[in-house]
Amino acid sequence: MKRLNYLILSALLALCASCGGQSPQAQEGMMNDSILAIREQGSFLIGGSIKTQPGTYDTHQPLKPDGQTLHGDHAYVSYQIPVDARKNPLVFLHGAGQSAKTWESTPDGREGFSTLFLRRGFSTYLIDQPRRGRAGRSTVDETIKATTDDQFWFENFRMGVWPDYYDGSQFPQSAEALEQFFRQITPNTGAYDEQLIATDVAALMDKIGGGILVTHSQGGGPGWHTAIKNDMVRAIVSYEPGSGFVFPEGETPEPLQTISPFGALGATSIPLADFEKLTRFPIIIYYGDYIPDEPSDNWAMDSWRVRLQMARMFADCVNRHGGDATVVHLPEQGIKGNSHFLFAEKNNVQLADLLSAWLKEKGLD
Amino acid sequence: MKRLNYLILSALLALCASCGGQSPQAQEGMMNDSILAIREQGSFLIGGSIKTQPGTYDTHQPLKPDGQTLHGDHAYVSYQIPVDARKNPLVFLHGAGQSAKTWESTPDGREGFSTLFLRRGFSTYLIDQPRRGRAGRSTVDETIKATTDDQFWFENFRMGVWPDYYDGSQFPQSAEALEQFFRQITPNTGAYDEQLIATDVAALMDKIGGGILVTHSQGGGPGWHTAIKNDMVRAIVSYEPGSGFVFPEGETPEPLQTISPFGALGATSIPLADFEKLTRFPIIIYYGDYIPDEPSDNWAMDSWRVRLQMARMFADCVNRHGGDATVVHLPEQGIKGNSHFLFAEKNNVQLADLLSAWLKEKGLD
Numbered sequence: 001m002k003r004l005n006y007l008i009l010s011a012l013l014a015l016c017a018s019c020g021g022q023s024p025q026a027q028e029g030m031m032n033d034s035i036l037a038i039r040e041q042g043s044f045l046i047g048g049s050i051k052t053q054p055g056t057y058d059t060h061q062p063l064k065p066d067g068q069t070l071h072g073d074h075a076y077v078s079y080q081i082p083v084d085a086r087k088n089p090l091v092f093l094h095g096a097g098q099s100a101k102t103w104e105s106t107p108d109g110r111e112g113f114s115t116l117f118l119r120r121g122f123s124t125y126l127i128d129q130p131r132r133g134r135a136g137r138s139t140v141d142e143t144i145k146a147t148t149d150d151q152f153w154f155e156n157f158r159m160g161v162w163p164d165y166y167d168g169s170q171f172p173q174s175a176e177a178l179e180q181f182f183r184q185i186t187p188n189t190g191a192y193d194e195q196l197i198a199t200d201v202a203a204l205m206d207k208i209g210g211g212i213l214v215t216h217s218q219g220g221g222p223g224w225h226t227a228i229k230n231d232m233v234r235a236i237v238s239y240e241p242g243s244g245f246v247f248p249e250g251e252t253p254e255p256l257q258t259i260s261p262f263g264a265l266g267a268t269s270i271p272l273a274d275f276e277k278l279t280r281f282p283i284i285i286y287y288g289d290y291i292p293d294e295p296s297d298n299w300a301m302d303s304w305r306v307r308l309q310m311a312r313m314f315a316d317c318v319n320r321h322g323g324d325a326t327v328v329h330l331p332e333q334g335i336k337g338n339s340h341f342l343f344a345e346k347n348n349v350q351l352a353d354l355l356s357a358w359l360k361e362k363g364l365d
Numbered sequence: 366m367k368r369l370n371y372l373i374l375s376a377l378l379a380l381c382a383s384c385g386g387q388s389p390q391a392q393e394g395m396m397n398d399s400i401l402a403i404r405e406q407g408s409f410l411i412g413g414s415i416k417t418q419p420g421t422y423d424t425h426q427p428l429k430p431d432g433q434t435l436h437g438d439h440a441y442v443s444y445q446i447p448v449d450a451r452k453n454p455l456v457f458l459h460g461a462g463q464s465a466k467t468w469e470s471t472p473d474g475r476e477g478f479s480t481l482f483l484r485r486g487f488s489t490y491l492i493d494q495p496r497r498g499r500a501g502r503s504t505v506d507e508t509i510k511a512t513t514d515d516q517f518w519f520e521n522f523r524m525g526v527w528p529d530y531y532d533g534s535q536f537p538q539s540a541e542a543l544e545q546f547f548r549q550i551t552p553n554t555g556a557y558d559e560q561l562i563a564t565d566v567a568a569l570m571d572k573i574g575g576g577i578l579v580t581h582s583q584g585g586g587p588g589w590h591t592a593i594k595n596d597m598v599r600a601i602v603s604y605e606p607g608s609g610f611v612f613p614e615g616e617t618p619e620p621l622q623t624i625s626p627f628g629a630l631g632a633t634s635i636p637l638a639d640f641e642k643l644t645r646f647p648i649i650i651y652y653g654d655y656i657p658d659e660p661s662d663n664w665a666m667d668s669w670r671v672r673l674q675m676a677r678m679f680a681d682c683v684n685r686h687g688g689d690a691t692v693v694h695l696p697e698q699g700i701k702g703n704s705h706f707l708f709a710e711k712n713n714v715q716l717a718d719l720l721s722a723w724l725k726e727k728g729l730d
Contacts, residue, residue, distance in 0.1 A: 035448055036403040041480055042470035045548035053513040059526055062664060063626050068513035071547035076466065083400055099499045101441065105407035115406055133499045134464045136551035143508045144554055148418040148433035161424055182436035183410035186501035189509055189552055261428050299427065 037083040047200030048074025051139040075200035076128040076135035089123035095217025097185045099133030100126035106344045107181040108172035129197045131190035138190025155300045157340040158290045170337040170345035198225035205230040238285045245314045248275040260303030279323030282362045288338030402448040412565030413439025416504040440565035441493040441500035454488035460582025462550045464498030465491035471709045472546040473537035494562045496555035503555025520665045522705035523655045535702040535710035563590035570595045603650045610679045613640040625668030644688030653703030
C-alpha cells in the first residue's frame with residue numbers, strides 16, 4: 001500500500017515537474033530531473049564527552065577556563081527522510097581526510113550517493129566523524145600543518161601517477177573536478193581515534209533504531225567496531241577499507257609487506273566473541289581498479305594490493321565463522337577504471353545500481 | 366502560472382502524505398508536516414587559493430612536500446533548490462565558532478531557518494566559511510587548544526548568567542538542547558580572515574548570479590565586504606552583527622568603551638566609494654533581548670550594548686549616504702526573551718515571519 005502511494009506520488013510529481021515549464025537538463029545523466037519528495041531533514045550532534053576544568057566558574061573572569069566545560073568528541077549527522085521511506089536507513093561514514101562531503105555531489109557536480117539513494121527511497125544519515133568537519137570540537141589539543149600533499153593524495157587514491165591519470169580512469173578528468181576533489185579534503189581537529197568514532201556511530205544506531213552502515217576507506221575500521229558495540233547494524237557496505245581489519249585472537253595474520261610509505265599492513269586481534277558479532281549480518285566490500293595481484297613498483301598500487309589481500313582474508317575469516325561476507329573486485333565483474341573514490345566517479349550510478357541489487361538480494365531494501 | 370503549479374503540487378503532496386497513513390506529529394509546532402519538494406540539492410567548494418611548495422614532486426617520495434600543492438582557504442557550500450523557486454536565493458553565513466549547522470535544526474530539534482525558508486520557496490545556500498567546518502583545509506598552520514569555555518559562550522550569547530537562564534528566555538531550556546548547542550561549536554582550522562571569507566562569498570555570488578545574504582554575529586563583517594566586492598548582493602539581513610562595522614574614512618566613530626573582556630569596540634574605516642556600495646540595496650539588522658541602553662555590570666549585556674549602539678550608528682551612516690538600513694531591536698516590537706541565537710530559539714517561526722514580511726515589503730521575494 002505504501003509502495004503504491006509512493007508510485008502515485010512519483011507520477012504526480014513527474015507530471016507537476018513537466019507542467020512547471022522547466023526545460024529538461026541538456027546533458028543526459030548529469031542531473032536527475034525527477035523531484036525529491038522529502039518528509040523531514042535536519043542535523044544533530046551525537047555521542048561525545050565532556051571535559052571539565054577543576055575550579056569554579058567566575059562570571060567576572062569569563063575567559064578563565066576554571067570550572068568551565070567543553071563538549072567535544074561528538075559526531076555531526078545530517079539526515080533526510082524521503083516520503084514513504086524504506087525500512088532500513090543508510091548511514092554513511094567517510095574516510096581519512098574527508099567529511100560527509102564525500103557522499104554529496106561528485107567532484108564534477110553530479111548527484112552523489114546521498115541524493116541517489118534518497119531518490120531510491122532510503123533515509124540517509126551522513127556523518128562527520130568526531131574531530132572532523134562540523135564535528136570539529138575535540139577534547140584534546142591538535143596542531144594542523146598546512147603541508148602540501150595534493151599529489152600524494154592523487155596517487156594514494158589511484159587516480160594515476162601525477163600528473164597523469166591511469167588509462168581508462170573513471171575519475172572525471174577536468175581541472176574543475178580535480179580542484180573540487182582537492183578542496184573537499186579537510187583535516188583532523190584532534191587525534192584520530194577509531195574507538196571514539198565507533199562509539200559515536202553506535203550511539204547514532206541507538207538513536208535511529210539501527211541501519212545499514214556504508215563506510216569508505218579508513219571508515220572501515222570504526223565500521224567493524226560499531227557493529228561490535230551495537231547489534232542494530234543490519235549490514236555493512238565497505239568501499240575500499242584501507243586499514244583497521246579485525247581478526248579473532250589466534251587467527252590474526254602476520255603484517256603484509258608492501259613498498260607503501262605507510263609500511264607493512266597489520267591487522268587487529270580482538271576476542272572471538274566480538275569477532276563473531278560480525279557474522280550476524282551481511283557484509284559486502286568493494287574495490288576499484290588498478291590493484292595488482294603481484295607486487296608492484298608503483299607504491300600506491302602495491303599499497304592497495306595488500307589491502308585487497310587483507311580484505312579477502314578478513315571476509316574468509318568471517319565466512320569461516322558462519323558469516324556472510326563478500327569481496328567484490330570490480331574489474332573482475334568487468335567494471336574498470338575506478339579509483340579509491342569509486343562511488344563518486346563517472347560511473348557512480350552503475351556503482352549505486354550494484355549496491356541496490358545487493359541490498360535487494362539480501363532483503364535489506 | 367508557476368506559482369499556481371506550485372500550489373497544485375503542494376496540494377497533491379499533502380494529499381499523498383495523508384493517504385500514506387503517517388500519523389500527524391503529536392507536538393504542534395515541533396515539525397512541519399507538509400512535504401518538501403526539492404528540485405536539486407548538492408554541495409561544492411568555492412573560492413580559495415593554492416599553496417605550492419618549491420621543488421619537484423617525486424612519486425618515489427610521496428610524503429615529501431617538495432613540488433606538491435595544497436588547495437585551501439575555500440568555503441564549503443551546500444544548497445537546495447525547491448520546486449518553482451523564488452527568484453532570489455538566500456545565502457547563509459554563520460558566526461564565530463559556528464558552521465552552517467547554525468541554520469539547520471534548532472538545538473531542540475525543530476526546523477531551522479534553512480528548512481523553514483526552503484519550505485517558503487527560497488533556494489538556500491549554506492556556507493561553512495574558509496578554515497571552518499567542512500572547509501577545514503587552510504594554507505596556514507593552526508594550533509587548536511581544547512580550552513574549556515562553554516560557560517563563557519553561554520553568557521556571551523546572552524542565554525543567562527551561568528547556570529541560570531534569563532527570565533523569559535526563548536532559548537529551549539532542556540539539558541538536551543543545551544548539549545546540542547554546545548556541541549555545534551566548532552573551531553577555526555586556520556586564522557580568522559575577514560577578507561578571505563568575503564572573497565569566497567563574493568565568488569559564490571558570482572557562481573549563483575546573486576542573492577540575499579543572511580549573516581550572523583561575526584559573519585556581519587565579511588558580509589559587508591562581500592557586498593563591497595560584488596554588486597550582485599541584493600540585500601543583507603544581519604542577525605546581531607558583533608564586530609566588523611565599516612564607516613567611510615572621516616566618519617568612523619571612536620571605539621566604544623565596555624567592560625567586555627574583548628575590550629573597546631572599534632570600527633573599520635574604508636574608502637567612501639566602497640562604503641557607498643552598501644547603499645545600493647536594503648539592509649536589515651536584528652538584535653534580541655537583554656541588551657540595555659545604559660552601561661551594565663553584566664559583561665555580556667554591556668558588550669552587546671555597545672554592539673547595538675555601533676549598529677545604529679552604522680545604519681544611520683548608510684542612510685545618511687542614501688541607503689536603506691534598518692536596525693530592529695526586537696523587544697521594542699514586543700518580541701522578548703531572545704538571545705544571540707534568536708533565529709534558532711523557541712519563537713524562530715515568528716522570527717522567520719518577520720524576515721518574510723520584510724523581504725516582501727522590499728520586493729525581494
